[in-house]
Amino acid sequence: MNTKSHHTHTHSKIRGVSEEEAESGKLLYSDENHKFIWLGWSHKGAGEVQANQFLIVSGKEAVLLDPGGVHVFPFVISTISRYISLESVRYIFYSHQDPDVCSGMGLFMSVCPNARFLISRLWLRFVPHFGSVNISRVEAIQDSGTTINLPFSRLHIIPAHFLHSEGNFSLYDSRSKILFSGDIGASVMPENDIYFEVEDFEKHVKYMEWFHKRYMKSNKVLRKWVSIVRKYEVEIIAPQHGAIFRGENVRKFLSWLENLKCGDDILEEIYGY
Ligand code: FE
Numbered sequence: 001m002n003t004k005s006h007h008t009h010t011h012s013k014i015r016g017v018s019e020e021e022a023e024s025g026k027l028l029y030s031d032e033n034h035k036f037i038w039l040g041w042s043h044k045g046a047g048e049v050q051a052n053q054f055l056i057v058s059g060k061e062a063v064l065l066d067p068g069g070v071h072v073f074p075f076v077i078s079t080i081s082r083y084i085s086l087e088s089v090r091y092i093f094y095s096h097q098d099p100d101v102c103s104g105m106g107l108f109m110s111v112c113p114n115a116r117f118l119i120s121r122l123w124l125r126f127v128p129h130f131g132s133v134n135i136s137r138v139e140a141i142q143d144s145g146t147t148i149n150l151p152f153s154r155l156h157i158i159p160a161h162f163l164h165s166e167g168n169f170s171l172y173d174s175r176s177k178i179l180f181s182g183d184i185g186a187s188v189m190p191e192n193d194i195y196f197e198v199e200d201f202e203k204h205v206k207y208m209e210w211f212h213k214r215y216m217k218s219n220k221v222l223r224k225w226v227s228i229v230r231k232y233e234v235e236i237i238a239p240q241h242g243a244i245f246r247g248e249n250v251r252k253f254l255s256w257l258e259n260l261k262c263g264d265d266i267l268e269e270i271y272g273y
Pocket of ligand 1: 164
């Protein structure tokens with residue numbers, strides 16, 4: 001398929017995403033004052049994990065979620081600029097410390113002059129290793145999380161520690177009712193079956209099972225997180241990798257997590273003896 005086509009009705013290699021959306025972003029929620037935007041599906045092919053980036057625009061302010069590493073930076077910046085000026089980015093939220101999440105931090109600092117950078121207090125002293133990071137612009141999120149008031153929404157930063165990172169957070173946008181879940185809910189789909197939104201949950205399990213069993217700490221921690229998430233009205237769960245969950249699939253995903261044995265629960269299987 002010719003990905004440079006400008007016909008707006010042709011499809012990208014991602015089912016449920018037109019070529020135009022693949023280039024300029026897709027609205028997951030939109031009203032006159034508030035938007036939750038999927039910026040893209042950065043993936044250079046074999047050997048590199050695919051990653052989603054998201055942007056919340058609320059009035060004249062914007063928040064960027066897990067904007068990603070160095071090589072996706074030019075693409076992310078050009079897509080953001082279709083919606084807002086870089087000066088209006090008020091916060092950049094990092095769910096955890098991994099390079100696919102954070103390694104572009106120094107670059108984003110240089111082009112988003114008014115942004116504050118939010119990350120778990122556990123990782124504050126590690127981020128300078130990602131290059132020219134001005135630590136005075138980084139705010140440490142305490143373990144129990146925090147809230148952020150935007151002009152037309154309140155964001156809840158929810159603890160998700162040990163899933164997988166020890167200092168890990170999810171972010172709930174109360175206006176759009178979308179939960180950005182970081183690595184929780186991540187999936188890796190084969191090249192011939194890539195879709196934007198989970199269609200058949202039972203089939204989708206095979207694209208996320210290994211990752212969750214190996215990267216997540218234990219069933220006890222999964223249950224803790226699920227119990228917190230259930231206190232919010234969640235219409236969409238949007239992970240950093242792979243397909244999003246909507247409606248009934250949100251419920252199915254939470255139940256699946258609640259019953260998953262992983263990490264500590266299956267140590268012998270993981271260690272091999
Ligand atoms: Fe990670």
